[in-house]
Structure formats: C-alpha cells, structure tokens
Amino acid sequence: xxxxxxxxxxxxxxxxxxxxxxxxxxxxxxxxxxxxxxxxxxxxxxxxxxxxxxxxxxxxxxxxxxxxxxxxxxxxxxxxxxxxxxxxxxxxxxxxxxxxxxxxxxxxxxxxxxxxxxxxxxxxxxxxxxxxxxx
Numbered sequence: 295x296x297x298x299x300x301x302x303x304x305x306x307x308x309x310x311x312x313x314x315x316x317x318x319x320x321x322x323x324x325x326x327x328x329x330x331x332x333x334x335x336x337x338x339x340x341x342x343x344x345x346x347x348x349x350x351x352x353x354x355x356x357x358x359x360x361x362x363x364x365x366x367x368x369x370x371x372x373x374x375x376x377x378x379x380x381x382x383x384x385x386x387x388x389x390x391x392x393x394x395x396x397x398x399x400x401x402x403x404x405x406x407x408x409x410x411x412x413x414x415x416x417x418x419x420x421x422x423x424x425x426x427x428x429x
Contacts, residue, residue: 303392396427
C-alpha cells in the first residue's frame with residue numbers, strides 16, 4: 295500500500311498548508327469555482343530502483359509533484375506567481391511521510407508558464423521528489 299500512502303502523504307501536506315483556494319485532486323469529482331481560481335494536484339511517478347543489497351533493502355522511487363495554478367485571464371501574473379511561491383515553499387527541501395509511504399524527500403521546485411485557455415491563465419509548479427521505502 296505504499297503508493298496509496300504516498301498519495302495520501304502528499305495530499306495531506308498540501309491540504310494542511312494550503313487554504314488559499316480550492317484544490318482539485320486527481321480523479322475526484324470537482325466543480326470549478328466561479329472565480330476560476332484553483333489548484334490541481336498531480337503526482338507523477340517515475341523510475342524505481344533497489345539501492346542496496348541487504349536482507350531488508352531500501353527501494354527508491356522517483357517522481358514529481360505537479361500543481362497546476364489557475365487564475366482568470368487578464369488578472370496579471372502577480373497573484374499566480376505569489377501562489378507559486380507559497381506552493382513551492384510548502385514542498386521545497388522538506389521530508390515527510392504518512393502511514394506506510396516511506397520517507398518522501400522533496401527537492402527544488404520550478405515553475406512553468408502554460409498560458410491562457412478558455413479565459414483561464416495557467417502556471418505549473420513542479421517539485422521533483424524521491425521516496426525511500428524498506429520492504
């Protein structure tokens with residue numbers, strides 16, 4: 295159950311530390327707020343390796359936490375960049391866990407401008423992470 299615990303730990307860290315807007319979680323019913331200001335969270339899993347050879351080895355899982363920030367078109371970039379700064383600080387260089395997730399260690403966040411689509415401006419915050427788990 296460590297992949298489920300990984301998701302739970304990341305979602306809990308965000309929901310505990312982010313109260314500015316509503317959050318859309320992956321594959322969960324969601325209604326966009328009327329002001330079109332919200333965050334969508336995605337956990338993108340990558341490579342996995344066994345990093346030692348002992349009776350109870352550590353397995354390392356790499357991934358990326360991606361948060362898509364949405365604000366109304368024409369609202370400028372100051373608000374969305376402020377949101378990006380706050381979200382980046384929630385995950386920058388922290389380690390945490392939940393249940394059987396193993397230790398999640400986040401690295402340095404980056405932002406990417408996506409642009410405007412259907413009247414909504416989007417910027418993404420991406421945080422690479424590794425998760426170490428003993429099996």
